[in-house]
Amino acid sequence: MAKILLLFAHPAFERSRIHAALLKAAAGLPNVTLHDLYEVYPDFDVVPRIEQKLLAEHDIIIFQHPFYWYSGPALLKQWIDLVLQHGWAYGHEGVALKGKYLMNVISAGGKEQSYSPEGHHGYPLKQFMLPFEQTATLCNMHYLPPFVVHDSNSLNAQQLDSYAAAYVELLKGLQSGKIDLPQAQQQYYINALVGAPDHSS
Amino acid sequence: MSNESFFYQALVYLATMVVFVPLAKKLNLGSVLGYLMGGIIIGPALLGLIGHGGEDLMHFAEFGVVMMLFLIGLELEPSLLWKLRAPILGLGGLQVTVTAILIAGLSFSLGMPFNESLVLGMILSLSSTAIVLQILGEKGQMGSAAGQSTFSVLLFQDIAVIPMLAIFPLLAPAGTEAVHTEGTSLIANQPAWAKTLIVLGAVSALGIGGRFVVKPILHIVARTRLRELFTASALLLVVGIAVLMTLVGLSPALGAFLGGVVLANSEYRHELESDIEPFKGLLLGLFFIGVGASIDFNLVIAEPLLVLGLVLGIMLVKFIVLMGLGRLFRLSWDQNLLFAFALPQVGEFAFVLFSFALQSALLPQRIVSLMMAVVAISMALTPLVLLAHEKWIVPNFGCGAKNTEREPDKIDEKNPVIIAGFDHFGTIVGRFLRASGVRSTVLDLDSDRVDLLRRMGLKVYYGDAARMDMLQSAGAMQAKLIVIAMETPEKNLEVVDAVKKHFPHLQMLVRATENADAFDLMNSGVLHIYRETVDTSLRMASDALEMLGHRAYQSQRAARMFRKFDEQSLKGMAAYRDDKQYVNVVKERIDELQKLIQADNYTNLMVRDAGWNKGDAEERN
Numbered sequence: 001m002a003k004i005l006l007l008f009a010h011p012a013f014e015r016s017r018i019h020a021a022l023l024k025a026a027a028g029l030p031n032v033t034l035h036d037l038y039e040v041y042p043d044f045d046v047v048p049r050i051e052q053k054l055l056a057e058h059d060i061i062i063f064q065h066p067f068y069w070y071s072g073p074a075l076l077k078q079w080i081d082l083v084l085q086h087g088w089a090y091g092h093e094g095v096a097l098k099g100k101y102l103m104n105v106i107s108a109g110g111k112e113q114s115y116s117p118e119g120h121h122g123y124p125l126k127q128f129m130l131p132f133e134q135t136a137t138l139c140n141m142h143y144l145p146p147f148v149v150h151d152s153n154s155l156n157a158q159q160l161d162s163y164a165a166a167y168v169e170l171l172k173g174l175q176s177g178k179i180d181l182p183q184a185q186q187q188y189y190i191n192a193l194v195g196a197p198d199h200s201s
Numbered sequence: 202m203s204n205e206s207f208f209y210q211a212l213v214y215l216a217t218m219v220v221f222v223p224l225a226k227k228l229n230l231g232s233v234l235g236y237l238m239g240g241i242i243i244g245p246a247l248l249g250l251i252g253h254g255g256e257d258l259m260h261f262a263e264f265g266v267v268m269m270l271f272l273i274g275l276e277l278e279p280s281l282l283w284k285l286r287a288p289i290l291g292l293g294g295l296q297v298t299v300t301a302i303l304i305a306g307l308s309f310s311l312g313m314p315f316n317e318s319l320v321l322g323m324i325l326s327l328s329s330t331a332i333v334l335q336i337l338g339e340k341g342q343m344g345s346a347a348g349q350s351t352f353s354v355l356l357f358q359d360i361a362v363i364p365m366l367a368i369f370p371l372l373a374p375a376g377t378e379a380v381h382t383e384g385t386s387l388i389a390n391q392p393a394w395a396k397t398l399i400v401l402g403a404v405s406a407l408g409i410g411g412r413f414v415v416k417p418i419l420h421i422v423a424r425t426r427l428r429e430l431f432t433a434s435a436l437l438l439v440v441g442i443a444v445l446m447t448l449v450g451l452s453p454a455l456g457a458f459l460g461g462v463v464l465a466n467s468e469y470r471h472e473l474e475s476d477i478e479p480f481k482g483l484l485l486g487l488f489f490i491g492v493g494a495s496i497d498f499n500l501v502i503a504e505p506l507l508v509l510g511l512v513l514g515i516m517l518v519k520f521i522v523l524m525g526l527g528r529l530f531r532l533s534w535d536q537n538l539l540f541a542f543a544l545p546q547v548g549e550f551a552f553v554l555f556s557f558a559l560q561s562a563l564l565p566q567r568i569v570s571l572m573m574a575v576v577a578i579s580m581a582l583t584p585l586v587l588l589a590h591e592k593w594i595v596p597n598f599g600c601g602a603k604n605t606e607r608e609p610d611k612i613d614e615k616n617p618v619i620i621a622g623f624d625h626f627g628t629i630v631g632r633f634l635r636a637s638g639v640r641s642t643v644l645d646l647d648s649d650r651v652d653l654l655r656r657m658g659l660k661v662y663y664g665d666a667a668r669m670d671m672l673q674s675a676g677a678m679q680a681k682l683i684v685i686a687m688e689t690p691e692k693n694l695e696v697v698d699a700v701k702k703h704f705p706h707l708q709m710l711v712r713a714t715e716n717a718d719a720f721d722l723m724n725s726g727v728l729h730i731y732r733e734t735v736d737t738s739l740r741m742a743s744d745a746l747e748m749l750g751h752r753a754y755q756s757q758r759a760a761r762m763f764r765k766f767d768e769q770s771l772k773g774m775a776a777y778r779d780d781k782q783y784v785n786v787v788k789e790r791i792d793e794l795q796k797l798i799q800a801d802n803y804t805n806l807m808v809r810d811a812g813w814n815k816g817d818a819e820e821r822n
Contacts, residue, residue: 014752042753075754 001031002175005058009037009065009076017160018107018152019064025164029171033058037075044078051083056096060174061141063132064105066152070121070128072104080135089139101174101181102136103144103190104129105167107152126188145187147196159197166196213250214258217243218486233335234584236486240493241581251494259491259552264443265484266331266549268477270359270454271439273334273352274461275470282462285353292350292530293357296544300326300522304515316372320563321572323365324555325515329548330355330454331485332583337543340591341689346532346649347539354544359455362550366450366557373561403449407442407456411463419469435476488549495552496577497570504571511575512582519545533648535595542590546579614660615676616640619707621666621696622687623650626712626733630684642675646687667695669703682708690718697725716771723775739764770796 006026010019013036026032035054037046055061065072083089088096108115108125115125129146136143147170149155149163170190173179179193187193217239225235243250251258305322309315333351334343342348415438422434439457446456464470501508520541527537555572558564564572618634618641620627627643634641643661645651654661664671666687677683683700687693693711700707710729713719722730743760747753774796 011754014755038754039752042757 002059002177003057004032004060004062004171004175005054006032006034006062006064007037007076007079008034009063009073009079011038011073011075013038016066018149018155018163019066021160021164022064022105022149022167025168026171029168031175032171037079038073041075041079044075046075046079046082048083048085051079052085052088052096055083055100058100060101060103061097062103062105067106067108067125067128067148071131072106084135084139095140098140100141101144102132102139102141104132104146106146107149109151109153111151112148142181142185144181144184145190147190147194162197166191166194169194170196210251213243214487214490217490218483222486232339232486233332233489234581234588236489237493237581237584240490241496242493243490244494244496246496246498257491259488259495259549262484262486262488262491263549263553264453265481265486265488267443267453267457268439268481269331269334269485271442271457271461272474272477272481274458274463275465275474277462278465279462285349285356288350288353288530289357292526293354293361295526295529296354296522297323297326297358297361299526300519303518303522307518317564317568320369320372320558321568323368324551324558324572325547326519327358327362327548327550327554328355328519328544329546329580329583330359331488331549332546332580333543335485336584336587340587342539345536345539345647347536347543350527350530350532350536350540351543356458358548358550359452359458362452362554363450363455365554369554369558369561369563373563399449400451403445403451403456404459407445407459408463411460415464416467416469419467419473423469423472431472432476435473436480438473439477492549492577492580495573496581497574500570500574501578508571508574508578511571512578515547515575516545516579516582516586535648538594539590542586542594543583545586546583547576548580551576614640614642615679616642617679617681618642619644619666619672619675619677619680619683621683621685622646622692622712623654623661624686624688627684627686630686641684642680644671644675646692667692667699669699672699672704677704677707680707682710684710684712686712690714690721693718694721694725697722697727701726719771720775723772735764735767 006023008019008023010016013019023034027034033054041047063072063076065076071077084097085094087094110119110121112125114120115123115128117123125148126145133143147167155163170179170193173194174181179190184190184193189196191197218236221239221242222232222235225232225238242248245251301319301322303322304325305318308318308321313321333355337343337348337351343352419431419434422431438460442456442460443453446453464473523541523544524537527540532540552573555564555569555576559566559569618639620631620634620641620643623631623643623645624647627645631641631643643659644664644666645654645661646663646665648663651661651663662675664675666672666675666683666685672683677700683696683704685693685696685700687696690713693713697709697711700709708729709727710731711722711727713722713730713732715732719730719732739760742763743756746756746759
């Protein structure tokens, strides 16, 4: 059974609705390790040794975070900068992450349509994920399409619940192999595989 | 005593305190000298405001000494007292014995009868606990080696008074009936073995009573939450001990001291301290005024050379003995000087013992009144002697001139950082810089600590960073910055002034103890000020938030924001702080705290609005 590492980065989790609901549902799933970066490193002094050990012990790495300015919160970047060292994560001898899977679980305020040439943000959301995708590639990892919660400021409780349920299904499916990983890579959002709410409304 | 005369007396004494003590402080003379001057001026010799009340006043105010010893006892845990047993018995015992024998021998050779010489020697071997501890306390010297030795000697002297009182009647010339001033004493007429038993019983009663009676009572009293009741209990405690001790013929001061030691570990220690402290201060003040007023100037004017000669002679003999003992007990040169300069006067017990000796017909009236004047003058000279020591001896011998053992160390390195002051504060700065590969030159004023650190292989130099030449040889010309972390705010300001004057290119990072010091430093133009406890308190506060379940990142962020705002409001307050000095320090603190808390309302607002808010930005979640 695949082991999942949830690298969670949220500077204001105490005010979060989306991630609170997602994490509440995911908490306690077997073989899922939640690593709350802002709680562990409030001073931003990420310790690469500890993080690398964690990474080595897991098969699927998930960056779960709000989508800030077309990217992750600052501490996530700090984590990437410090932990993915040359000679360990990438480079000739950097094969520690080889074959593992990486994906993002994000919440965004904008609707899916706003991420289009005609929309507010001008580009498809997936295009903004390019730095993550290439990071995975450079580290010899496979990048999975993101699980996205759009329109995060106006979801009602019912919608939140269905996202949470879909998230649990996703985590379980990834672990059990019920979701075929190479096939999943073909998806635009991974939402479609687990019946996450439709964004087109 | 009629009300009128009581109020009149209170008026005279209080006014004397209020006028002369600030004056003396202003002149850097210390409070003791202020009281003494005041006493001399209102005494019979000059204004005659208090007639010949000086001795009576001293009798009454001697109780201040009892309180002082109680307070000292409170500061001393039994284990520490046990550690001091060697200096108390050895140093104190030798001081009393050697001085007594020397003075007795001198008197005998000058033609006094044997028993009178012995009595004189014993009385004059004592020093003044009241004056010396007060001054050393004000100078912050109680913790130094000299302070500890001084304290040990004084403690032994307090104990020695008891056997002296016991021996005196035996020395009385045959045929005269010894008068017991301790006539009220329970044990005056008991055989020797019973006396010993009773004394031992009283002391153990003190120990057991302190633990099993006083503590529960204080607990009950504290729970009534009536502050004045606690004050009353504290006073009752000290008075009670004094009465008990007098009953069994022991020194009340010694008893109070032991009582204090018993309660040193108790949770009420600080409350007792703060309750007794003002009474002690007032009574000691009265006592010093009494000493000043009791100097018989008629006698001095009649025989100025004799009196002066006696004063100087006695002080010289005592000084030499002290210096010798200091050497014997391996005090370093500068500490030995302080030790010897602190103790050469004759103490307040001499007044008691002289009047006792007079009543026992041990000494003739003429010698007693002469000696009373000599004692008072030697006490009055003590603050001046110590002042002279500080002004002239310390700079020239303590850490200066070539021919002394402890001159400032030669400094053979030039580093970008100078650290001035290396106690627990400076040590951390130094360790951190060292660990970060930055070399620093360390100056410290505590010779014992310097030796210790050097033995541990750290390069620390002995010397006063407020001195221009010391800074110079520490490489101030080449250094980029100086960390000023001396032990007292005054010393920090001194160093700041020296640096500003001689090495203006040096960036200063200065330690402040509390807000008031920070204001003083701001006034001196210091830009980088570090209040000792702010960062630690905030770290504690943010940990508290975390334990309450707040997110670690937000807690620490809030603490950082808070510190910035606190520093800003402090700067704001410094700008608006008017020149008039607050009279009441507590009031000042409260006012400042109030302003800071008002400023906090804005701080909270800022933390709340600091970002990641739904309303703040369209797309933050």
